[in-house]
Amino acid sequence: MTAVTVLVGSVYGGALQTARELSKQFRAQGHCIRVVEEPELEDLTANRDPVLICTSTTGQGEVPPGLLPLYLGLRDQMPMQEGRPFGIIVLGDSSYGDTYCGAGDLMEEALLEVAAVKVGETLRIDALEVTEPETVAILWFEAWLHQLP
Numbered sequence: 001m002t003a004v005t006v007l008v009g010s011v012y013g014g015a016l017q018t019a020r021e022l023s024k025q026f027r028a029q030g031h032c033i034r035v036v037e038e039p040e041l042e043d044l045t046a047n048r049d050p051v052l053i054c055t056s057t058t059g060q061g062e063v064p065p066g067l068l069p070l071y072l073g074l075r076d077q078m079p080m081q082e083g084r085p086f087g088i089i090v091l092g093d094s095s096y097g098d099t100y101c102g103a104g105d106l107m108e109e110a111l112l113e114v115a116a117v118k119v120g121e122t123l124r125i126d127a128l129e130v131t132e133p134e135t136v137a138i139l140w141f142e143a144w145l146h147q148l149p
């Protein structure tokens, strides 16, 4: 049994639906998956569980408004998270070109700056190609769980 905190950023509900489906699936297998919508910094710092960021990208490669308090809190307060494992699922749309999945890169940068440790490759889900992000995410998460220290 693994405990994972999933911190969600979603504008139109795709990333949230993905996080919810994923948690449903893995809770049924006995894992403890805590999904937090519109997370604050305290939702990250409250424990030392592995963290999964599940976010979409908005604006021009930006973090959704609901994830901004966490992102800005990380940037401004720099609460050190040495060795804290994290992974990233980011939804985007490759037609946005250079800003494709930019929110995932921003979150990764912010977490690396507080010494958290990235586990696995970022899962980038392209809205142009994938109609059911949760299906891809569930497969990725299974492998991610196995890579956790």
Ligand SMILES: Cc1cc2nc3c(=O)[nH]c(=O)nc-3n(C[C@H](O)[C@H](O)[C@H](O)COP(=O)(O)O)c2cc1C
Pocket (backbone or CB within 6 Å): 009, 010, 011, 012, 013, 014, 015, 016, 055, 056, 057, 058, 059, 060, 061, 062, 091, 092, 093, 094, 096, 099, 100, 101, 102, 127
């Ligand atoms: C106003 C707007 C801006 C967007 N900007 C970007 C962007 O800069 N880069 C990107 O990869 N995707 C961008 N997207 C695409 C979304 O990230 C993508 O559609 C995603 O699946 C939405 O997930 P959500 O339902 O959780 O918000 C944008 C979408 C909208 C509507």
